[in-house]
Amino acid sequence: MQNTVFIINDRFFVDAERSELVDKKTGEKNRLEPRLMKLLVLLTAQQGNIVKREFIIKEIWDDYPGANEGLNQAISSLRKLLADEQKAIIQTQPKVGYSLHAVISPVGKRKLQLKKKNVPFMIGAIVLILVVFLTVDIYFQRKALPATNRQVNEKNDAEISRLDSIRQVSKIKLLLKDTLGPAAKGDSLRTK
Template identity: 45%
Template sequence: MLINNRFEVDLVRSKVTDRDTGDQTRLEPRLMKLLCLLIENHERLVTRPLIIKEVWDDYPGGEEGLNQAISGLRKLLHDEQKQLIETLPKKGYCFHGVLSDNIPAAKRKLFKPVYVAGILLLVILTVFTFLFYRTSRNSYTNQSSTEEHIRLFKIDSARQAEKLKK
């Protein structure tokens, strides 16, 4: 997700990347939950009691925690004018950022065709090596198995003869 075409939000890794500076910030779970709650209610009032219930599970210190969390999000999103996260006194907060779900293809980390071709070549070579080894081993085993059995039989017979002499 992208906020104001600048802040890339990675919900899975709880990370926000500022595309202008390249800074990456990992958010603690409560901050990420608060950011998600504000984004889900884009352009609508999110009341303080609802935030404290959803994010702080009605924890008694939730009021102070909420104030600090909003301050932290504003700092992270460079919202000094408090326009992105608007405070509605004694009511709650309203998120006004421009949201987009699509991240340009240039930013996505896809396998390059050269790497895919290299991996495919490596897999093919591995398969051929395995098949060659298996085939050559089987043919060697079949040719020498009779000779090997005879040799082992002679050795075993000689050992038994020595035991009998003792």
């Protein structure tokens, strides 16, 4: 099977790339080990046909010596995951192999089409979020701006007052110097 995303019997959603099997009836989501997923995909690809044990062992277990027991356990696990207590979905062909009897619906193309349809919606949603964010940001900046200007103006006024005080003190010193200067000279002359 070329599609890595498909539905078995309109109930079990399989995503081979993510190694996930979701039971749409119960909502249960299972992550399958890689060999288990490979086995499910292999059986699905040969839907209705007998897949020989030797072929499965060679393809999935690479002729590993304990592969016969591993295959038996894998088939048992898949049957549990597919709620196949009657062994109607995965049928055993004694001493030959296994065959999958189910309705397989590919969803890869439909999934891509949905993604393409969602692109304009997603772009619109992103633009809307940006507009709202910028509007809120500008609103708070404007609201904060008068307080900031007020603070700057208060600082400027305080600095001007400080500088005025310094100038006034300087003027007073000059006046005192000018005023006291000749008197101080005269006083010093008189005492001599």
